Amino acid sequence: MSSSEGYLVNAVSQAMPMWVVWRAIEAGATTRAALEDRTGLTSNQVGTALRGLGYLRLVEHLDEYQAVELEYDAPTRRQAFSMAALNNVAKECSVPPEQGEPAEDEEQWGKQAVLPLTFEYFVVKNRQYFDRKDNQELANLIDDWHLEMEFRPVDDDGDRNELNGNKFDNWARIAEFLGIVRPAQGTYYTVYLDPDLLLAILQAAANDLSTDRTDQDYQVVDIRKCFRWISKRFLRMSLTTDNEIPAVIAQSLVELSTRQDIRLIEYSDADSVHLQGISRPASMDTATNSIEVRT
Structure with a gap:
């Protein structure tokens, strides 16, 4: 797990611009100026979206930006995009043991494992609803779960990136965009795979x-x-x-x-x-x- 890589739930608070920017790159806008012109997004919005896409391994940047080919076919491009994002993060994560089999001696997690691991918390704990805003107590419980699963993302200074209320709020927005939770009423969400x-x-x-x-x-x-x-x-x-x-x-x-x-x-x-x-x-x-x- 690289400490130099940014943390998705720190960087991205609005997920939809990632899709808008990715589609623009796919359509041929491969520079920052071209992306701002095609999408109508601000420079900061484009920059944040590009960082998020990089953390999800959906965009590469050498001389120009390039959209990574989506690995799985799906009825819609949005579904294929979500599948690619989840797949790219999953490639850097341990797989749960078979029933009755011992767990690995040491779990392996990419830094963006916060995305599937937080979803897994809701699955394992059978918790199907949450408030995206009134969430610090829940964020603490999930953070404890991350530690139990030996997920310890660190920043450039070597300090652990704890999951707090703001990061959980960002997680919920990204999870909604990808189709693994959905809004119920107001800031309340249900954990529901699209x-x-x-x-x-x-x-x-x-x-x-x-x-x-x-x-x-x-x-x-x-x-x-x-x-x-x-x-x-x-x-x-x-x-x-x-x-x-x-x-x-x-x-x-x-x-x-x-x-x-x-x-x-x-x-x-x-x-x-x-x-x-x-x-x-x-x-x-x-x-x-x-x-x-x-x-």
Whole structure:
């Protein structure tokens, strides 16, 4: 973990300009002056967006700025952008151990792991709502979680970047932009994976993992293998010790199932899984262990 690299949640308080600037670079504006002219953003806004894009490994700068090619296809460019940002951060993070397996002797974290690790806190603690503004107590709890996970980002002086209320506020704005939380009312948010983003991720997983098709010719993937694949590439997720899909993840899967974009089915002889704190929808098999991707 480099101490010289900036810290995403220190640098970026407004996430949308990153998308605006990235699209402008992709369209051919490759200098600061050209970016300011094309986007209408101020010099400070363009500079902050470029720093954020650099921390997310989405822009390179030699003589000119260049947009990094997005690794995964998705129905929309915004979804592909979010997937690329999450994927680039995940590449620099440890993967959670398999259920029943010991953790690594030492967790490895890139400096921007604050993005997926803070989301993981909500998943593991089954905390689905928060206030983006009245948040110092929550920020302290998440900071303790970061320490428990051996995530200790440091600044140029070697001091640890603690997660405070302002940084958590920035995290929430970035997380909303990427589609891993959404506003509920006022400054209150719900921790909710955008179903369309999750569907794009599931489709990518099925394309990579699935060798089987159901009788209706849909791709099917084992839930445990799918979660492991997603943990390595986007967001760390795993079943609870009771073989449940965490509620934060389950609610988005249920919405996709209700929309008939996926089905939660029994397909293999793997152990079945359940939904944490959510009633099983009629579209879900009683002994679910796989996801049928219907797109």
